Amino acid sequence: xxxxxxxxxxxSVGDTERMKRVAKRVVEKQSEGHQCVVVVSxxxxxxxxxxxxxxxxxxxxxxxxxxxxxxxxxxxxIALLSMAIQQLGHEAVSFTGWQAGFRTESDFGRARITDIQxxxxxxxxxxxxxxVVAGFQGMSAxxxxxxxxxxxxxxxxxxxxxxxxxxxCEIYTDVDGIYxxxxxxxxxxxxxxxxxxxxxxxxxxxxxxxxxxxxxEYAKHNRVPLIVRSSFNHNEGTVVKEDAVMEQxxxxxxxxxxxxxxxxxxxxxxxIPGVLAKVFGTLAAAKIDVDIIVQSGVEAGKADFSFxxxxxxxxxxxxxxxxxxxxLPYREVTSExxxxxxxxxxxxxxSHPGVAAQMFAVLAEQGxxxxxxxxxxxxxxxxxxxxxxxxxxxxxxTAYNLDTxxxxxxxGPKDRR
Amino acid sequence: xxxxxxxxxxxSVGDTERMKRVAKRVVEKQSEGHQCVVVVSxxxxxxxxxxxxxxxxxxxxxxxxxxxxxxxxxxxxIALLSMAIQQLGHEAVSFTGWQAGFRTESDFGRARITDIQxxxxxxxxxxxxxxVVAGFQGMSAxxxxxxxxxxxxxxxxxxxxxxxxxxxCEIYTDVDGIYxxxxxxxxxxxxxxxxxxxxxxxxxxxxxxxxxxxxxEYAKHNRVPLIVRSSFNHNEGTVVKEDAVMEQxxxxxxxxxxxxxxxxxxxxxxxIPGVLAKVFGTLAAAKIDVDIIVQSGVEAGKADFSFxxxxxxxxxxxxxxxxxxxxLPYREVTSExxxxxxxxxxxxxxSHPGVAAQMFAVLAEQGxxxxxxxxxxxxxxxxxxxxxxxxxxxxxxTAYNLDTxxxxxxxGPKDRR
Numbered sequence: 001x002x003x004x005x006x007x008x009x010x011x012s013v014g015d016t017e018r019m020k021r022v023a024k025r026v027v028e029k030q031s032e033g034h035q036c037v038v039v040v041s042x043x044x045x046x047x048x049x050x051x052x053x054x055x056x057x058x059x060x061x062x063x064x065x066x067x068x069x070x071x072x073x074x075x076x077x078i079a080l081l082s083m084a085i086q087q088l089g090h091e092a093v094s095f096t097g098w099q100a101g102f103r104t105e106s107d108f109g110r111a112r113i114t115d116i117q118x119x120x121x122x123x124x125x126x127x128x129x130x131x132v133v134a135g136f137q138g139m140s141a142x143x144x145x146x147x148x149x150x151x152x153x154x155x156x157x158x159x160x161x162x163x164x165x166x167x168x169c170e171i172y173t174d175v176d177g178i179y180x181x182x183x184x185x186x187x188x189x190x191x192x193x194x195x196x197x198x199x200x201x202x203x204x205x206x207x208x209x210x211x212x213x214x215x216x217e218y219a220k221h222n223r224v225p226l227i228v229r230s231s232f233n234h235n236e237g238t239v240v241k242e243d244a245v246m247e248q249x250x251x252x253x254x255x256x257x258x259x260x261x262x263x264x265x266x267x268x269x270x271x272i273p274g275v276l277a278k279v280f281g282t283l284a285a286a287k288i289d290v291d292i293i294v295q296s297g298v299e300a301g302k303a304d305f306s307f308x309x310x311x312x313x314x315x316x317x318x319x320x321x322x323x324x325x326x327x328l329p330y331r332e333v334t335s336e337x338x339x340x341x342x343x344x345x346x347x348x349x350x351s352h353p354g355v356a357a358q359m360f361a362v363l364a365e366q367g368x369x370x371x372x373x374x375x376x377x378x379x380x381x382x383x384x385x386x387x388x389x390x391x392x393x394x395x396x397x398t399a400y401n402l403d404t405x406x407x408x409x410x411x412g413p414k415d416r417r
Numbered sequence: 418x419x420x421x422x423x424x425x426x427x428x429s430v431g432d433t434e435r436m437k438r439v440a441k442r443v444v445e446k447q448s449e450g451h452q453c454v455v456v457v458s459x460x461x462x463x464x465x466x467x468x469x470x471x472x473x474x475x476x477x478x479x480x481x482x483x484x485x486x487x488x489x490x491x492x493x494x495i496a497l498l499s500m501a502i503q504q505l506g507h508e509a510v511s512f513t514g515w516q517a518g519f520r521t522e523s524d525f526g527r528a529r530i531t532d533i534q535x536x537x538x539x540x541x542x543x544x545x546x547x548x549v550v551a552g553f554q555g556m557s558a559x560x561x562x563x564x565x566x567x568x569x570x571x572x573x574x575x576x577x578x579x580x581x582x583x584x585x586c587e588i589y590t591d592v593d594g595i596y597x598x599x600x601x602x603x604x605x606x607x608x609x610x611x612x613x614x615x616x617x618x619x620x621x622x623x624x625x626x627x628x629x630x631x632x633x634e635y636a637k638h639n640r641v642p643l644i645v646r647s648s649f650n651h652n653e654g655t656v657v658k659e660d661a662v663m664e665q666x667x668x669x670x671x672x673x674x675x676x677x678x679x680x681x682x683x684x685x686x687x688x689i690p691g692v693l694a695k696v697f698g699t700l701a702a703a704k705i706d707v708d709i710i711v712q713s714g715v716e717a718g719k720a721d722f723s724f725x726x727x728x729x730x731x732x733x734x735x736x737x738x739x740x741x742x743x744x745l746p747y748r749e750v751t752s753e754x755x756x757x758x759x760x761x762x763x764x765x766x767x768s769h770p771g772v773a774a775q776m777f778a779v780l781a782e783q784g785x786x787x788x789x790x791x792x793x794x795x796x797x798x799x800x801x802x803x804x805x806x807x808x809x810x811x812x813x814x815t816a817y818n819l820d821t822x823x824x825x826x827x828x829g830p831k832d833r834r
Contacts, residue, residue, distance in 0.1 A: 016473040023474075050493065056433040057440075058500035065503070068511050069496035072489035076467065079486035083475035086482070094485050099560060120560070143516060143537070 002167040003125070004029060007039040007135065007157035011174055012231040013077055014044035016084075022231065023084035025172075030090060030130055037121060037131045037164065039157040040081055042073025063108035067137075067147045071097070074134035074153075082132045092130040095120060098145065100131075100160065102138030110149030111138060116163040125164075133160060151212020158215045162222035169224050172231035173210055177238035178203070180402040181255040185393050190404040193236075194244035195253055200226075202345040202379045203256050216240065244347070251348035251355055252400035255393055258341045261291070261383060262314040263371060265306040266321065268331025271298045276305075278328055279321070286320045288313045291341075292374040292383065302331070306372065308383060311337060339371065340389050343381040344396060356380045362399050366392050419584040420542070421446060424456040424552065424574035428591055429648040430494055431461035433501075439648065440501035442589075447507060447547055454538060454548045454581065456574040457498055459490025480525035484554075484564045488514070491551035491570075499549045509547040512537060514554030515562065517577065523557035527566030530555060533580040542581075550577060568629020575632045579639035586641050589648035590627055594655035595620070597819040598672040602810050607821040610653075611661035612670055617643075619762040619796045620673050633657065661764070668765035668772055669817035672810055675758045678708070678800060679731040680788060682723040683738065685748025688715045693722075695745055696738070703737045705730045708758075709791040709800065719748070723789065725800060728754060756788065757806050760798040761813060773797045779816050783809050 006026060013019050022040075030036050050069050054061055078094035085092035101117035124131045135153030138146050148155055154171060161169035175183075178200065180190040195203075197220035204213040210228055219226045219240065229237025269275055276295075283290055288309055295305040309317045314335055321333050349355045359380055363370055372383040384392065397403055423443060430436050439457075447453050467486050471478055495511035502509035518534035541548045552570030555563050565572055571588060578586035592600075595617065597607040612620075614637035621630040627645055636643050636657065646654025686692055693712075700707055705726055712722040726734045731752055738750050766772045776797055780787055789800040801809065814820055 016470060019474060053433060054497060054500055057436060057497055058504040060503075062500055062503050065496045065499045065509075065511055068499070068513075069493060072492045072496075075489045075492070076486060079482045079489075080471060080474055082482045082485070083471055083479055086477075086479050087475040092482075094482055096485075096562075145513075 001033050001035065003035040003037075003164065005037045005039060005157050005161040005164075005166045005169045006172060007153060007170065008041070008172045008231055009153060009174075010041040010044055010047070012172055013040055013081065016080070019043075019077075019080055019084050022172075023081060023088055025231065026085060026130055027088045027090050035125050037125070037133060037160060037166070038081065039133050039135045039153060039160065040074065040077040041135050041153040042070075043077055043080075046073040046076065064144060067108045068145055070147055071134070071137045071145050074136055078132045078134045085130050085132070090130055091128060092132055093124050094132040094134075095124075096134045097137030097156070098139035100133045101163075102156070102159075104138035104140055104146045104148065106140035106142060106144060106146060108144075108146055111140065111146035113138060113148065113155070113159050114141075116159060118160065118163045121160070121164060151214045154212045154215030155218055158218045158222070158224055158226065161224045162218065166224070168227055169219065170227045170229060170237075171211060171215075172229060174230065174232065175210060175228075176230045176233070176235050177228050178210060178240070178254070180253065180404075181393055181397055182257070185390050186397045186403075188403040189397070190402050192238045192253060194239045194241065196244040196347050197240060197242060198378055199244070199253050199345050199347050200240045202343070202376070203254050211240070250346070250401060251352045252344045252346035252396075252402065253348075254345050255396050255400070255402070256343045256345060257389060257393060258343075259386065259389075260311045261308050261339050261341045262311045262317075263306055263308050263336040263339055263383065264314070264317055264321070265304060265334045265336075266330050266332075267304045267334065268302045269305070270329055271301050271303045275303075275328065278324065280307075282324050283309075283317060283320055286316060288317050288320065292372050292381065294372050308339075308341070308372065336371075338386045339383050340386040341381050341383050342389070342392055342396070343379050344400065345379045346400075347378050349379070350377055358399060359396065362395050363392060366395055368392055418450050418452065420452040420454075420581065422454045422456060422574050422578040422581075422583045422586045423589060424570060424587065425458070425589045425648055426570060426591075427458040427461055427464070429589055430457055430498065433497070436460075436494075436497055436501050439589075440498060440505055442648070443502060443547055444505045444507050452542050454542070454550060454577060454583070455498065456550050456552045456570060456577065457491065457494040458552050458570045459487075460494055460497075463490040463493065481561060484525045485562055487564055488551070488554045488562050491553055495549045495551045502547050502549070507547055508545060509549055510541050511549040511551075512541075513551045514573070515556035517548075517550045518580075519555030519573070519576075521555035521557055521563045521565065523559055523561060523563060525561075525563055528555060528557065528563035530565065530572070530576050531558075533576060535577065535580045538577070538581060568631045571629045571632030572635055575635045575639070575641055575643065578641045579635065583641070585644055586636065587644045587646060587654075588628060588632075589646060591647065591649065592627060592645075593647045593650070593652050594645050595627060595657070595671070597670065597821075598810055598814055599674070602807050603814045603820075605820040606814070607819050609655045609670060611656045611658065613661040613764050614657060614659060615795055616661070616670050616762050616764050617657045619760070619793070620671050628657070667763070667818060668769045669761045669763035669813075669819065670765075671762050672813050672817070672819070673760045673762060674806060674810060675760075676803060676806075677728045678725050678756050678758045679728045679734075680723055680725050680753040680756060680800065681731070681734055681738070682721065682751045682753075683747050683749075684721045684751065685719045686722070687746055688718050688720045692720075692745065695741065697724075699741050700726075700734060700737055703733060705734050705737065709789050709798065711789050725756075725758070725789065753788075755803045756800050757803040758798050758800050759806070759809055759813070760796050761817065762796045763817075764795050766796070767794055775816060776813065779812050780809060783812055785809055 082094040103115040104111035135156040183189040226240035499511040520532040521528035552573040600606040643657035
């Protein structure tokens with residue numbers, strides 16, 4: 001007997017028919033002799049509909065009240081799923097985030113989990129019940145209802161799995177597992193059997209939307225094996241774990257891309273101590289994440305440097321820089337769109353020199369010039385013009401021996417939480 | 418400065434436009450220098466829609482999960498209303514039932530309040546916030562979410578008013594106040610300025626749907642003045658309180674009717690001790706409420722008796738009686754539909770003999786035969802055939818000097834909670 005946490009996203013419980021299918025799936029698992037905790041998101045478009053209604057009343061969407069509103073979405077899901085499981089003759093009980101023991105900070109809309117007290121979950125499991133828990137939510141020390149923000153339901157599942165020492169956390173989604181790259185671009189993308197937390201983390205951070213990086217970090221930190229699999233079929237998924245076995249001849253595990261990228265360059269900045277700290281400290285204070293930073297040579301006491309931000313943060317970043325012009329004289333700020341960041345990720349890189357060089361060669365063959373480069377032990381990222389994205393990914397996929405014969409299964413729309 | 422609890426039902430917050438109107442109303446009250454706690458129901462048809470969805474998954478509607486589901490309706494309302502109030506520049510904070518301190522028994526679907534710990538409500542009031550509380554819900558000692566059942570939102574408002582020692586509890590509804598009778602039947606029905614708890618209780622129990630008897634009892638017990646008024650206009654409503662002033666020449670305050678009534682007769686029962694206890698004990702065990710009971714004379718050791726039940730309980734009552742035929746021999750059970758119970762209510766009756774006789778005379782004039790009679794100190798009820806209901810109510814209204822010149826205001830559909 002194993003203890004599983006099974007997480008189903010919003011599209012997996014999008015309507016009552018899908019809800020029934022999830023109930024059946026969970027009941028099958030219990031019937032195989034396992035203990036089951038199910039974490040669910042709000043049904044399909046519920047969250048968006050609630051937000052639309054709220055906007056009619058208050059464009060500002062006050063954060064505390066928005067969390068009060070949004071958490072009803074998951075509460076509806078847990079009640080209905082619990083009923084659907086009971087209909088199949090199995091015992092089930094639903095818990096909201098606070099009932100399942102999720103304690104969080106009080107930063108509404110993106111509260112971090114401080115503590116989980118899962119006694120009610122454990123008690124229900126020991127009386128042979130299927131436990132259905134609302135994802136994405138918790139309670140602050142003041143007794144206010146909070147939400148965990150983006151990736152919150154995945155994080156709920158992983159954190160709960162850690163707290164109750166589950167044998168694994170299964171993330172059911174609309175794809176069959178983690179692929180070597182986006183199967184919508186590369187038809188012969190390869191489904192990975194296993195992948196390490198670190199590789200998954202790089203892929204997740206680099207724009208592979210299946211798992212949220214926060215959930216992967218939580219899993220890595222607590223050594224919770226993650227299984228990413230489809231809620232629409234029984235195919236084996238991808239196991240994310242510490243000591244993932246590398247496949248023969250595969251140095252690069254996956255290729256990710258991120259279109260939400262813009263480059264900003266600050267030209268002719270006085271090269272005085274603390275200048276970088278000033279620029280990036282101000283951007284951080286404005287909650288603008290900066291990714292790749294490149295400084296070019298200093299000439300006549302003036303330096304140029306460039307960095308990337310999310311495309312959606314571009315305007316805010318430019319405005320922020322304009323605001324500090326008085327304190328930090330520079331000649332000019334420029335920015336560039338229509339870019340994409342392409343990354344190769346693989347734990348095997350560490351022991352295989354020349355992997356980055358191979359990437360640059362492939363890009364050169366495609367006639368693509370590289371705007372910026374960033375590397376870590378297990379990844380290389382290049383910012384390039386967006387125009388040739390598909391060709392580049394295809395070429396890299398082939399170059400790193402990732403092509404396979406199988407056709408990837410791609411389901412419906414992505415879950416948002 | 419007074420402290421008010423203001424309760425708005427589901428039709429008053431049926432859509433975002435109505436929600437805005439409620440927000441404006443509450444803000445006006447605070448701007449007049451008062452402290453305000455608002456209790457709201459679920460928006461319009463939300464509850465029915467949730468139940469419809471649940472039925473697709475489990476016809477049984479398991480009670481605990483149903484409460485988990487239904488309470489989201491009010492949670493959505495409080496979040497939205499709170500946002501709407503903030504939009505008007507006033508501070509507001511929403512609380513679910515459990516956050517507002519409502520502790521209940523754990524009988525899901527109809528939990529009784531055991532205790533209210535309103536500290537959070539009081540704290541928010543003292544920092545000048547408008548407090549928005551979800552009606553109809555609480556939390557059991559086990560930490561489960563419960564609902565209070567029928568009349569639950571009125572009860573929430575009254576109970577909270579008692580707990581925080583509010584100066585009054587205003588029930589905003591779709592009618593202007595309490596009328597001498599149903600204004601849809603009698604165009605010249607009189608809006609009552611004041612009415613006593615006991616009279617209101619009789620009227621509420623007798624089918625006047627504006628206030629739930631449970632809420633009135635709570636108000637009477639805790640001496641909370643109730644004000645019933647319209648959410649659609651600023652007309653003065655009706656005050657329900659202990660020492661209501663009787664209007665000159667008015668002995669009967671109101672005339673109520675209830676169409677949900679059936680008569681059941683058990684004929685030829687052995688007249689042995691304990692026979693009534695057996696019959697009504699069994700019906701009570703089956704959760705069938707019995708109203709008027711009449712026993713006719715005993716002949717040859719056999720008695721006949723009749724009683725009324727809700728029309729909706731008729732089938733269940735007949736089945737229950739069939740089930741005890743073995744233990745309690747009787748000759749025959751008959752039942753009758755198409756009945757209505759008409760009642761006159763008035764605190765003045767106590768000191769005015771002949772009020773009942775006048776009622777019987779009016780019925781006789783209308784050629785209506787009386788099937789059953791029941792009286793208390795402040796009411797007389799007669800069960801009659803339903804056919805002449807309108808004429809009878811008109812005639813009684815005139816006979817007891819209740820007709821007025823004003824036209825009653827009657828709003829939209831009734832609130833259900």
